[in-house]
Amino acid sequence: MDKKSLKRILNGYWYENQYYIEKTKEIEKLKNETQKTMNRYKLLTDNNMLNEELNKKLSALINTQVYEESLLLKIINKKQIIENLIQDLEQPYKTVLYLKYICFNTIDEVATKTHYSTKRIYQLHDEALLQLLNLSNDKKIDISNF
Numbered sequence: 001m002d003k004k005s006l007k008r009i010l011n012g013y014w015y016e017n018q019y020y021i022e023k024t025k026e027i028e029k030l031k032n033e034t035q036k037t038m039n040r041y042k043l044l045t046d047n048n049m050l051n052e053e054l055n056k057k058l059s060a061l062i063n064t065q066v067y068e069e070s071l072l073l074k075i076i077n078k079k080q081i082i083e084n085l086i087q088d089l090e091q092p093y094k095t096v097l098y099l100k101y102i103c104f105n106t107i108d109e110v111a112t113k114t115h116y117s118t119k120r121i122y123q124l125h126d127e128a129l130l131q132l133l134n135l136s137n138d139k140k141i142d143i144s145n146f
Contacts, residue, residue, distance in 0.1 A: 001144050006143070009144065017075065027069060085132055086132065089128060089132065092116075094128075095114060097132065
């Protein structure tokens with residue numbers, strides 16, 4: 001794997017985290033809807049008025065929730081692997097990649113926060129990617145499937 005591939009993987013991870021944030025909101029809505037449906041279901045069963053349509057809806061909601069949560073667990077696992085690799089870098093590389101890929105800052109925002117010029121952050125970013133690539137190879141962590 002080369003630096004360009006690693007950058008593509010990290011950017012893909014960044015987008016997956018944005019997806020994770022939105023999916024978390026969606027799952028919360030699903031949980032609320034599931035809870036409401038379960039409350040109605042309980043009321044109907046308590047009154048011996050079980051409705052097949054309601055049962056199907058509840059089952060579909062639960063299945064969707066389980067599926068979405070399994071996708072989120074995969075993203076969380078990727079995040080942990082990447083964070084662990086970044087954590088093992090020397091400064092300032094650790095901070096640059098952390099701010100860029102974990103905190104979702106732009107290069108300009110990283111420059112402002114670290115008091116470096118934008119040009120210097122681009123240089124540090126490139127150097128950090130090489131170090132991260134070497135580190136992942138040394139630790140035999142295959143991040144190419146991310």
